[in-house]
Amino acid sequence: MSTQVFINLAVQDLPKSIEFFKGLGFEQNLQFTDETASSIVISETIYVMLLTHPKFKEFIPKNAGISDARSATEVLVSLTMDNREAVDKMYAKALSLGATSFSEPIEMGSMYSRAIQDLDGHIWEFFYMDMNAAPPQ
Incomplete structure (x- = not known):
């Protein structure tokens, strides 16, 4: 089995982020999508997981913050x-x-x-x- 890459990104507005990546031509995997997260298929081995801030926080230490990617x-x-x-x-x-x-x-x-x-x-x-x-x- 090939190694797969999952890039997990915290996003402010999940629906807008989904539309952005779909607009680039990538597919959304509805199997791993709900109101807190969405899987975007970049290729057969690369995926982007768009996660709301509360959902992203479930995967990091309790005292860790989420970086502001703009700064x-x-x-x-x-x-x-x-x-x-x-x-x-x-x-x-x-x-x-x-x-x-x-x-x-x-x-x-x-x-x-x-x-x-x-x-x-x-x-x-x-x-x-x-x-x-x-x-x-």
């Missing part, structure tokens, strides 16, 4: 795209759905990326890496 970087989630055009398309789509730009485009030789902050400030980077142009090992 402190908690994580940078990077997703590969098939090409540069797909990077730009996903970036533009995210902005049209209410995301904000996080940084200028980054070009590092064979890698190209664009980053956004989602509705709750979580940072998502869309990137393409041309493996044929990557330096040899």
Whole structure:
């Protein structure tokens, strides 16, 4: 069995966050969705669990707080795209759905990326890496 990745994110407005990720083209798994949480399918092995703040607190120590992703970087989630055009398309789509730009485009030789902050400030980077142009090992 392949290892699966579940990214758990605290969100302020669950319905709006669900619509944001669905708007990016990802599917919602209703089997793991209720009024406190929603599973978003990124790929066969990557899932995002959108959790209301009270639900998120059930999984952390009682005295731990939830970071404000707009004022402190908690994580940078990077997703590969098939090409540069797909990077730009996903970036533009995210902005049209209410995301904000996080940084200028980054070009590092064979890698190209664009980053956004989602509705709750979580940072998502869309990137393409041309493996044929990557330096040899």
